[in-house]
Amino acid sequence: xxxAVTPLAPLLGTWRGQAQGEYPTIxxxxxxxxxxxxxNGKPFIHFxxxxxxxxxxxxxxxxxxxxxxxxxxxxxxxxxxGQAECGSGSVATGDELVVATDAxxxxxxxxxxxxxxxxxxxxxxxxxxxAAGDTLTYxxxxxxxxxxxxxxxxxxxxxx
Numbered sequence: 001x002x003x004a005v006t007p008l009a010p011l012l013g014t015w016r017g018q019a020q021g022e023y024p025t026i027x028x029x030x031x032x033x034x035x036x037x038x039x040n041g042k043p044f045i046h047f048x049x050x051x052x053x054x055x056x057x058x059x060x061x062x063x064x065x066x067x068x069x070x071x072x073x074x075x076x077x078x079x080x081x082g083q084a085e086c087g088s089g090s091v092a093t094g095d096e097l098v099v100a101t102d103a104x105x106x107x108x109x110x111x112x113x114x115x116x117x118x119x120x121x122x123x124x125x126x127x128x129x130x131a132a133g134d135t136l137t138y139x140x141x142x143x144x145x146x147x148x149x150x151x152x153x154x155x156x157x158x159x160x
Contacts, residue, residue, distance in 0.1 A: 001041065002041055004043040004068075005039060005045050005065070005066065007067055007093055007097070008065055008067065008073070008091065008097075008099065010123040010133045011045060011136070012037050012038065012045070013036075013159050013160075014034065014035070014036045014159070015035045015036075015037075015136045015159055016033070017032075017136075017156050017157035017158055018031075018032060018155070019031050019032070019033040019051070019153060019154060019155030019156075019157075020153070020154050020155070021153050022151065022152065023142070023144075023150060023152050029053065031052060031058060031059075032051065032052040033049070033050075034049065034050045034051070035047060035048070035049050035136065036048045043066055043067075044065065045064065045065045045066070046063075046064055047063055047064070047077075048060070060080060061077055061078060061079045062077065062078055063077030063085070064076050071092070072088060072089075072090065073091045073099055073100075073101060075088070075089070075101040077103075081111055082110060082111025083106065083107055083114050084105065085103040085104075085117050086104060086106070087117070089101035089119075095125060096122055096123060096124045097121075097122065097123040097133065098121070098122050099119075099121040099122075100119070101117075101118070101119045102116070103116065103118070103119075112144060114142060114145075116142065116143040116149060117140060118140070118141040118142075119138070119139070119140050120138070120140075121138055122137045133159070134159050135156065135159075136156075136157040136158075137154075137157075138154065138156075138157065139154050
């Protein structure tokens with residue numbers, strides 16, 4: 001693993017669980033969520049998210065996390081509904097890993113308008129105290145379609 005992304009090591013692997021979506025302009029919904037974080041020795045972590053409702057594929061996205069300096073994280077993500085996310089945030093390690101990003105969004109001409117995405121990933125230590133952790137909680141706030149920054153997604157995932 002590249003030393004620049006070692007603070008993100010607890011994210012590595014496949015995480016699955018149940019999640020909830022809400023937003024002022026839609027009906028709330030439950031979904032199954034999967035995040036896969038991988039590394040290849042380069043100074044970034046690659047991720048893919050996939051979701052399902054009633055075993056039917058729904059959303060997917062992919063991107064990268066990198067740590068250009070200690071305590072700093074950057075995110076670049078491609079969202080197939082026509083958005084590209086680019087931002088930065090913080091990485092905090094200790095009893096748990098907390099990765100928080102705040103990103104501006106570029107929208108394709110025909111995409112719904114999304115202005116900002118704020119994400120928070122928290123990996124809690126394993127029951128055995130292992131640093132890798134066994135629970136990933138995820139939250140995403142979004143400012144879109146004229147709405148202010150508002151909670152959109154929450155998930156509790158387990159390492160598989």
